[in-house]
Amino acid sequence: EVKLLESGGGLVQPGGSLRLSCAASGFTFTDFYMSWIRQPPGKAPEWLGVIRNKANGYTTEYNPSVKGRFTISRDNTQNILYLQMNTLRAEDTAIYYCATGFDYWGQGVMVTVSS
Amino acid sequence: DVVMTQTPPSLSVAIGQSVSISCKSSQSLVYSDGKTYLHWLLQSPGQSPKLLIYQVSNLGSGVPDRFSGTGSQKDFTLKISRVEAEDLGVYYCVQATHFIFTFGSGTKLEIK
Numbered sequence: 001e002v003k004l005l006e007s008g009g010g011l012v013q014p015g016g017s018l019r020l021s022c023a024a025s026g027f028t029f030t031d032f033y034m035s036w037i038r039q040p041p042g043k044a045p046e047w048l049g050v051i052r053n054k055a056n057g058y059t060t061e062y063n064p065s066v067k068g069r070f071t072i073s074r075d076n077t078q079n080i081l082y083l084q085m086n087t088l089r090a091e092d093t094a095i096y097y098c099a100t101g102f103d104y105w106g107q108g109v110m111v112t113v114s115s
Numbered sequence: 116d117v118v119m120t121q122t123p124p125s126l127s128v129a130i131g132q133s134v135s136i137s138c139k140s141s142q143s144l145v146y147s148d149g150k151t152y153l154h155w156l157l158q159s160p161g162q163s164p165k166l167l168i169y170q171v172s173n174l175g176s177g178v179p180d181r182f183s184g185t186g187s188q189k190d191f192t193l194k195i196s197r198v199e200a201e202d203l204g205v206y207y208c209v210q211a212t213h214f215i216f217t218f219g220s221g222t223k224l225e226i227k
Contacts, residue, residue, distance in 0.1 A: 035216075044207060044219065044220050044221050045207065045209075047209075050216075103175070104166075105164055106163065107163055108163055
């Protein structure tokens, strides 16, 4: 059974940083593209970026809305996906999901950026 | 960016009725490999989104065949036949053909 479990969310001040983790199990992690997607309260989801699989060199693509502030990485020995978020703004407040493409999603973790 | 225009924004239907949701993209969603990466998701209240239909017309794992997807190029439709109570929630289309991947604004399905 595929499982994705996000952690690391919480309240952070504007300008601060946070690192989210996504623990994956139930599938061969290195075979899959992994994405981060966020959803502000009451709004549609927004795709943030993807890190490709081993066959595609673990390269990344980002949404310009977060490029340069957010970094996606993966630990393929521990099956963990990361999202490093820097220079956070109030508009980054959202539920953050990790996903395998769009097939499987985690339960999400809330990030609130506020003073 | 590819803009996904989804209509209607909301629907209220009785159990057993059929409904359709439209999703139109600002560009063709046919990828260079010939496939069309247009998917449909359902977000039930308080839940994460769940994949219903992938690549226009393929049912996701465990999805009942009351759900069906059609369309091509820039014009797509999700149809739900014989709506059941468990179908309530927000439906999203999403395109994964062009970076950046983009979502429709959602269609909220309510049960009368």
